[in-house]
Amino acid sequence: MVDNVEQLVKKVYEAIDDKKGEDIAVLELKNITSIADYFIIASATSERQVKAIADNVEEKLQEEGVFVKRKDGQNSCRWILLDYGDFMVHIFHSEERAFYDLERLWKDAPYKDIQSL
Template identity: 60%
Template sequence: MIESIEQIVKVAHDAIDDKLGEDIIVLNVGKISSVADYFIIASAPSERQVKAIAHNVEDELKKNDICVISKEGQDTSRWILLDYGDIVVHIFHDDERDVYSLERLWKDAPNVDVDNLA
């Protein structure tokens, strides 16, 4: 059973990794944003894989009674955003990730090593 935000982050990260998401980055944005505590950013080389990754994140979190509050981008699968309140998951097509470069936009947010999360 998931008991902390950090555990949700770990489950979402692992769900992305299971579907071969690339360049997975977890940012702790809690001290610099009121939007969320964590952003998880990843990418994939095709729309099909972007969609598969997003579905896997939803499925794995739903198994733990964590339901997505809002989702965007499912139609085009170029950038799917899954909003879980304290955690926002961004799954990009490789080309879109280069364009939007969220890592650069949120460069003041510290990277999180998921292996050190509870």
């Protein structure tokens, strides 16, 4: 079982990478907002891949005894949000990611290198 949020963020990163997610970014929000400690943002080139990545993240975290608190976007598969409380996972279709540009909206949040977690 994973002991801390940073280890869970690494698990999410690996689950996204396993399904060939692109441009994976980890934003640290803990000193900026109380919404979450981290946003993990990734892109996919098709709706099918968006869903596959989200499903893989859920599966890998369930294996650790961690369950999603809220999810949204499963119907359209253009932007799936998985809310785990301490962190949120945003899986975007590439076009939606460019449109919503969360990294710009949260520009004050530092990027975290997955190796440093």
